[in-house]
Amino acid sequence: MNNPSSFQSSQTPQLTGATDFPVLITRPAGKADNLLAGLDELGIGYTYQPLITTQLMPLRGRDIQHLQQAELVIFVSVSAVTCLEQQFDLKSLTQPLLAVGATTASVLERSCGHTVTAPLDQRSEGVLALPQLQDVAGRDIVIVRGNGGRELIKQGLLVRGAKVTYVQSYKRVPLPLDGQRLSDQWRQQQIQCIVVTSNEILSLLLQSLPETARPWLAQRQWIMVSQRMAETAVASGIPMTNIFLAASANDQALLEAICQLRRKFHERAQSNAE
Numbered sequence: 001m002n003n004p005s006s007f008q009s010s011q012t013p014q015l016t017g018a019t020d021f022p023v024l025i026t027r028p029a030g031k032a033d034n035l036l037a038g039l040d041e042l043g044i045g046y047t048y049q050p051l052i053t054t055q056l057m058p059l060r061g062r063d064i065q066h067l068q069q070a071e072l073v074i075f076v077s078v079s080a081v082t083c084l085e086q087q088f089d090l091k092s093l094t095q096p097l098l099a100v101g102a103t104t105a106s107v108l109e110r111s112c113g114h115t116v117t118a119p120l121d122q123r124s125e126g127v128l129a130l131p132q133l134q135d136v137a138g139r140d141i142v143i144v145r146g147n148g149g150r151e152l153i154k155q156g157l158l159v160r161g162a163k164v165t166y167v168q169s170y171k172r173v174p175l176p177l178d179g180q181r182l183s184d185q186w187r188q189q190q191i192q193c194i195v196v197t198s199n200e201i202l203s204l205l206l207q208s209l210p211e212t213a214r215p216w217l218a219q220r221q222w223i224m225v226s227q228r229m230a231e232t233a234v235a236s237g238i239p240m241t242n243i244f245l246a247a248s249a250n251d252q253a254l255l256e257a258i259c260q261l262r263r264k265f266h267e268r269a270q271s272n273a274e
Contacts, residue, residue, distance in 0.1 A: 015045055015046070015047050015189045016036075016039075016040070016045060016046055016047070016048075020045070020262075020266070021044065021045065021192050021193065021261075021262040021265050021266070022045045022046065022047065022189050022190055022191050022192055022193075023039070023044060023045065023046040023047075023191070023192070023193045023194075023195060023258055024046070024047050024049060024186060024191045024193070024194045024195065025039075025046050025047070025048045025049070025195050026049060026050060026051055026194070026195060026196050026197075026201050026205060027048075027050060027195075027197060027201075028050050028051075028052045028053060028054060028079075028172070028201075029050040029052070029053035029054075029175065030050075030053070030054075031050075031078065031079075032048055032050070034103075034251045035251045035254055035255065036048060038251055038252075038255045039255070039258070042255070042259065044258060044259075044262065047185075047186070047189055047191065049182065050175060051174065051175060051177065051201050051204040051205060051208065052172045052173060052174050052175060052200065052201065052204065053172070053173055053175055054079045054083070054146065054170045054171070054172055054173070055170060055171050055173055056083045056086060056087070056169070056170055057083065057146075057147075057168050057169055057170050057171050058087065059084075059087050059088060059167070059169065063167045063168075064088065066140075066142050066165045066167055067088065067093065067142055067144075067167060068092070069140060070095060070140050070141060070142040070165075071095055071096075071139045071140045071141065072095055072096045072097075072098065072132065072133075072136075072139060072140075072141045072142075073093060073095060073096075073097050073098070073141070073142045073143075073144060074097075074098045074099070074100070074127065074141065074142070074143045074144065074153065075097070075098070075099045075100070075104055075108055075116075075144045076100045076104070076143065076144065076145040076146075076149065076150045076153075077100065077101075077104055077145070077146070078103060078104050078107050079146060079169075079170045080104070080144040080145055080146065080169050080170065081099075081104060081107050081108045081111060081144075082107065083169040083170035084144055084167070084169040085111050087169075090108070090111040090112040091111075091112055091113050093112055094114075096117070096132055097112060097114075097116045097117070098116065098117050098118065098127065098130060098132060098133075099116050099117070099118040100118065100119075100122055100124075100126075100127055100150070101118055101122040101248075101249065101250060102118050102122075102250060103250060103251075104118065105117070105118035117130060117132060120248070121248065122225075122248045122249050122250060123225070123226050124150055124152035124153045124156070125152070127153050128152075128153060128156040128157070133156075133157065133160070134160075135160075136157060136160050136161065136162040137160060137161030137162065138161060138162070138163070139162050139163065140162075140163050140165070141157055141162050141163065141164050141165070142164075142165050142166075142167050143164060143165070143166050143167070144166075144167045144168075144169055145166060145167075145168060145169075146168060146169075146170045146171055146172050147168060147170075147171040147172060148172075148200075149198070149200070154166070172200065174204055177208050179208040179209045179210055179213075180209075180210055182208070182209065183209045183210060183212075183213040183216070187216060191220065192220065192221060192265060193220065193221040193222070193223060193258065193261055193262075193265075194217075194220050194221070194222050194223070195222075195223045195254060195257075195258070196222065196223070196224055196229065197224075197225050197249050197254075198225075198229070199228065199229050199232055202224070202229055202232055202233060203232070206236050214237055217237075217238065218237050218238050218239060218242070219242070220242065221242055221244065221261050221265070222238060222242055222243045222244065223244050223245075223246055223254065223257045223258065223261065224243055224244070224245055224246070225245065225246050225248065225249040225253075226245070227245065230243045230245060244257055244260070244261055
């Protein structure tokens, strides 16, 4: 298996594991380790091809001021935590901390030394449903994120009267990809299922591959993590019948979704053979 943490875009991703239901994993570079380990353990074949990587963004003086003065801080991803930690003492954050997802919360707790709250529903709607965000009129809230994303959280908080500021600790950078080569390779590997965990990744995938690949893409099974992603996919020609919404974007939910689609794939194959 490729080492995800040292993945280079120039590498040719190989199919790892069984070939009965090959899955394409597109999580960002270095962010797929646990998911790939789970697939290895279950004996499910996969190809790992990240489309984006992350780079640290230096904090500005006013960013530090916002963090120090905030009454509540929300971290949207593991990268938001790790890139901020490299340039700011997270233990100095004594105000309530929220995280989008259990993995982000766990990483943040280890770094800051106190309890972090995360919703079971890792979508923006799940964050906005947290009790800590219901009565926020007049409160200063900081959202630590990359270059864009999670605008719905800010919009929801502004409607509730909060004062919201973004602090950007990292940026997402598209990897240079040869779309034709990838398209040919994925066909050769007979990829059956494609896992995408953000609208940005979905858009990059569709933009990177040649137009001639669209019919093939439309025939794959897709695992996505939000209705908004599904709507984007449908608008791009992927039938809703081929889209499966995972319960969450965490590794366990994605593994369960892959296993469920794999069972259905085998059941259809067995039925057609009879």
